[in-house]
Amino acid sequence: MNWQTNRGRGGRNHFSCRIKSEKGFSFLEVVLAVSILAVGLLAIGTMQTTSIKVNASAIDLTVRTGWGQDRLEKLIALPYDDLASGTDANLPDGHTVTWTVSGDDPLPNTKKIMVTVSKGGKTTELSDIVSKY
Numbered sequence: 001m002n003w004q005t006n007r008g009r010g011g012r013n014h015f016s017c018r019i020k021s022e023k024g025f026s027f028l029e030v031v032l033a034v035s036i037l038a039v040g041l042l043a044i045g046t047m048q049t050t051s052i053k054v055n056a057s058a059i060d061l062t063v064r065t066g067w068g069q070d071r072l073e074k075l076i077a078l079p080y081d082d083l084a085s086g087t088d089a090n091l092p093d094g095h096t097v098t099w100t101v102s103g104d105d106p107l108p109n110t111k112k113i114m115v116t117v118s119k120g121g122k123t124t125e126l127s128d129i130v131s132k133y
Contacts, residue, residue, distance in 0.1 A: 064124035
């Protein structure tokens with residue numbers, strides 16, 4: 001505040017108080033800004049949680065696909081007459097790989113290999129066709 005003496009009509013002194021314009025934010029502006037910031041931070045927190053879950057799921061899918069591809073390549077490398085169905089439950093990380101070999105499917109002198117990798121209720125399937133000739 002700034003007190004000043006003013007001379008009014010008739011030569012009398014009048015004291016007046018002038019309030020300088022206050023610079024800064026009002027309480028309402030601060031509350032509104034903090035509210036907007038809080039909503040934004042909550043949205044980012046939710047996004048991070050979802051991102052972590054999706055990344056974990058993607059890692060699981062990649063691991064299952066890797067085990068399946070590995071088994072499929074080993075089976076394709078075997079001689080045609082040695083291909084047979086089987087299961088491998090002794091993987092170091094707890095995955096179970098099961099493969100099914102069906103003869104003359106989809107054409108004569110071919111075998112269809114279906115590899116299924118599972119862990120924790122999630123499965124991934126890969127397949128390929130091998131020809132006798």
